[in-house]
Amino acid sequence: MVKIRLTRGGAKKRPFYHIIVTDSRNPRDGRNIERLGYYNPVATGGEKRIELDTERVKHWVGTGAQLTDKVATLYKEALKGADAPAAKA
Numbered sequence: 001m002v003k004i005r006l007t008r009g010g011a012k013k014r015p016f017y018h019i020i021v022t023d024s025r026n027p028r029d030g031r032n033i034e035r036l037g038y039y040n041p042v043a044t045g046g047e048k049r050i051e052l053d054t055e056r057v058k059h060w061v062g063t064g065a066q067l068t069d070k071v072a073t074l075y076k077e078a079l080k081g082a083d084a085p086a087a088k089a
Contacts, residue, residue: 002065004057006039007032016040019052019071021060036060039074052078 001024008029010016017039020032037052057075061067067075 002033002060002063003068004036004060004065004071005068006070014042019074021065034060037078050074050078050081054078054082 002021003024004019004021005028006017007020007022008015008017018032018035019037019039021034021036022030022032026032034056036056037050039050040047041049043049052075054075057067
């Protein structure tokens with residue numbers, strides 16, 4: 001089964017996650033099919049907290065990929081962030 005999930009990077013006590021598409025049988029930090037964005041839970045100042053290609057997520061979900069719980073919440077957050085600047089303009 002194809003999953004959209006997080007893979008960990010960053011330094012000790014400074015996590016940084018890539019949002020990837022991978023086979024569910026692969027290890028967490030193993031081989032991936034495509035990288036869709038990133039999530040920085042400790043973003044400060046002008047750093048972006050989340051960057052996600054929502055069109056590619058829609059494509060993968062349409063082909064049968066499943067989102068993990070955390071990625072689903074990040075996806076909803078990214079959609080809200082993408083709509084906010086358009087509403088102001």
